[in-house]
Amino acid sequence: MIRLALTLSRAGGWPRMLLLGSCTAVVCTLLLIVVTFARLPNSPDEVLFNLVADPGTRVGTAFATVLLTLPPLLLLYQAVRLGAAARDRRLAALRLAGATPADVRRLGVLEVGIPALAGSIAGVALYWLLRQVLGDNATHDVQFESDGYVSTYSLRLVPTSVAPQWWEALLVVLGTTVVAIAVGARASRGVVVTPLGVSRRQASAPPRPWGLLLLVAAVLMLPVAGTADSSEAVPLAIVGLAVIGVLSLASWAAYRTGRFTESRTSSAAVLLAARRLVADSRPAGRAAAAVGAIALVAGGGASLAADLLVTENDDPYYYISLGLVAAALLVALLVAIGTLAVHSVESQLDRKRSVASLAALGMSLDELESAQRWEARLVAMPIATFGVLLGSATLVPLGQLSPVALLVLLADVVIVLGLVWLAIIAAVRITRPWAVSAASAANLRTE
């Protein structure tokens, strides 16, 4: 069974296996870092950046690290769906050869589980590497001079005085693998493999805006967070609810934008993109969801930066912290580009006959690519705009609505939306070889 699963995995292509492994490696590494934070005593035996060293902010840092696992998990979801049509045909052939439905399910688990387990084990190695890179005291200190005083900040982010126990590491490795398998199973949900082929149960109803409930809950919790005796868990819960709320809204936003656009455009590329979103908004929504969450956090960060500027707070600690958040967001955006690119490839492979016929009818490769870009834009731009504005609204309770603060927020909105725009161009551009392949006349005759 394992040998067969390996053969099937190889047939799915090394890039898919590599993507699955890489995603689980990153998730495993981040979770091991969280475990390390948890093992750190209140007064660490080493010099660390305050966000990690201070027990008051450490919980928030750990929480943010857990949130950072969301973009690679979304990428993993897309990677599992990559080449789904060819994979389904292979599984149908196995059913024809005598495999039972249970055999096919087991093969599906192993097909994702093997690269995921390998990736998780690689994640342990990556964690040890990060301990060296981000835990090396000698090379990560920054100094600031103000009024004749020199203050030194260590940028050590990963503790090295403590490490996860072997059983904790094992739990993280196995847990990550199980999560990857669960994500894979969800991605293959609704697929019925029979000896005569594969059918997919289409989602019967368009997505609903359930994410709004989470956002309302987050807003309702805001007054509680402002009280002096509130728990430190309240702001984290608000951030968590807001992030998951924005992630959950992406598919609904994709559907609504598609509906709105299809009856208003005179562009063939935009019409194609809009109709694809209306027909099935969930894959594109999931691919762009991380962008919304990134924009939300970026908006929140910009609010804090605006508040610091207005109150003339020049403590470098805050600026370094915001710089680290910005760096983490950029890394997350790179992962999101990967997710959008994988979705673009999946979209083209699944529709290659339709794409080939469009090319034969006279739609150029540039126009086909434009449709791909619009499909991503119609989801990512509204959700990013919503996210960044929602995050920027953090400034309102801070009470710093000065012209300078608004200018900072405006700059943040422009930068975030500009980066998302560029990310979409990059994501579609790197998938051009698949676009060329999908448009090939050879696909006109394939069933």
Next chain:
Amino acid sequence: MSAAIVEARAVRKAFGRTEALRGTSLAVGQGEVVAVTGPSGSGKSTLLLCLAGVLRPEAGEIWYDGRQLHALSEKDRTRLRRREFGLVLQFGQLVPELTAVQNVALPLLLEKHDRAAARTMATGWLERLGALDVAHALPGAMSGGEAQRVAIARALVTGPRVIFADEPTGALDTVSGEQVLSALLTTARESGATVVLVTHDNRVAASADREVVIRDGVVEPAPVIR
């Protein structure tokens, strides 16, 4: 036969080691309906796609209205296909996410027509081909015959000078096939368009002005003249 509007001269095309066309020549006159027949794998569809500028031959020449089609860039061939050719394929190959009217309007939108005008023209063609009932249906909800009528409307909506049809009735039952073929040929003849039709159905071939038989990638020397 009137002066050739589209012509293949000693065309060769291979897919890997398989040589699909081995020096094939064919000339089709303005307004003529030509059926290309032959056994499976004989190179009929490859010849059609070469004539339509979808495939570029490795050797030989493709001429369209006095222009060397094979020598044009991909961009120019794409533009030419969009403006001057109509293409109907065996399974319709409609865009599954678009409704019938949107599928038919698509070539017009590619040519930068206004949305409302494109929609009006598309609706007119659907009505002409008896497919108005499915104007707002998705291809998945249409019968094979309805989908082919929509595909024909899409091929004709830009007023093409040449229509290339690859087994347009191949996936249909006899009655639907006859209706679709009749719709295609009637509207093409009314508009004076040239039709190149690939089929292995003798009844379909019989409705053409001329039948050309292709075998092992070569047009047989004695085509049947009707």
